[in-house]
Amino acid sequence: MISSLQKLVGIGSDIGRTSSSSVPFNAALPISIEVLKKIDAMRYRLRVGRKELSTKSHKTLDEGQVYWGNFFEGKGGVLTLSHLYKQPRLFQDETYFLPIALEDFFENEPIQYETFKHFLLQILSDKTISKSLFQTYTTMLLALSKGIVHAPLLHEGKKVLVQLYHEASSIHFYLAFEHLGPLHGQLMANHTTLTCLYENTFILLEKALRQHKSVALELGLEKEIEPFFEGSDLVLDIKG
Numbered sequence: 001m002i003s004s005l006q007k008l009v010g011i012g013s014d015i016g017r018t019s020s021s022s023v024p025f026n027a028a029l030p031i032s033i034e035v036l037k038k039i040d041a042m043r044y045r046l047r048v049g050r051k052e053l054s055t056k057s058h059k060t061l062d063e064g065q066v067y068w069g070n071f072f073e074g075k076g077g078v079l080t081l082s083h084l085y086k087q088p089r090l091f092q093d094e095t096y097f098l099p100i101a102l103e104d105f106f107e108n109e110p111i112q113y114e115t116f117k118h119f120l121l122q123i124l125s126d127k128t129i130s131k132s133l134f135q136t137y138t139t140m141l142l143a144l145s146k147g148i149v150h151a152p153l154l155h156e157g158k159k160v161l162v163q164l165y166h167e168a169s170s171i172h173f174y175l176a177f178e179h180l181g182p183l184h185g186q187l188m189a190n191h192t193t194l195t196c197l198y199e200n201t202f203i204l205l206e207k208a209l210r211q212h213k214s215v216a217l218e219l220g221l222e223k224e225i226e227p228f229f230e231g232s233d234l235v236l237d238i239k240g
Contacts, residue, residue, distance in 0.1 A: 004187055005164070005173055008194065009102045011208050012177045013156050029179045030068040030198045033081065035061045055079040066092045068181045070198070085197060088227045090152060091161045091176050096136045097152040102162065105151055111166075117144055143229040150229050163228045174227050180205070182225040185217070192217035197225045 015029070037045040042056045048071060061067070061084070069084040090096070098105075120141045124134065136152060143150035143163070151162040161176040171187040180201045185194040194217050196202040202221050209219065
């Protein structure tokens, strides 16, 4: 079943590869928007791609927060933001992502939780480990203590957050991409489901999946997609 997840990540990465690093006005895909400063009640200074700009938002935004959203340039050059959705805290900083491809991270199937826990503890016992890696692997261990595999990966140079847990004979998974937004799904022996937050993501995935006939799944839309693990208010249990 993990091989199906690898194919989905590959398809998502292929779609994201077509996105520009500049400001993608009228882009088909959701983009990352960082709130640099609140100027007044409705106006904000934002970073979009490599550009900084000011625009209005009827939705109250938090300074320092990164959002997914749709960006549109209308008549007279008026910039409009829509469908803003907070990115998970654990998705925002590339410093804490591991430069590992998904297929290398999930070499063994199924995932052995105790083996994975031992692997993480071994890495954390290394006194030469960097501060950022220590924080990343500690977060992964915290998630595992809740029965969740948390993998922040730089897949082909792009951030991909993978979270999953086993339930009976299925695997529930959460994926977050820079240019697709969050996805949620369930892997079963003979059936796979995948839901998207953004309609444009749904349309592009539907088109891409038609070209990958080896990946058969039921695709849908949801109004809310939350990660399984956010990393706050947890107590780490390293016994055993």
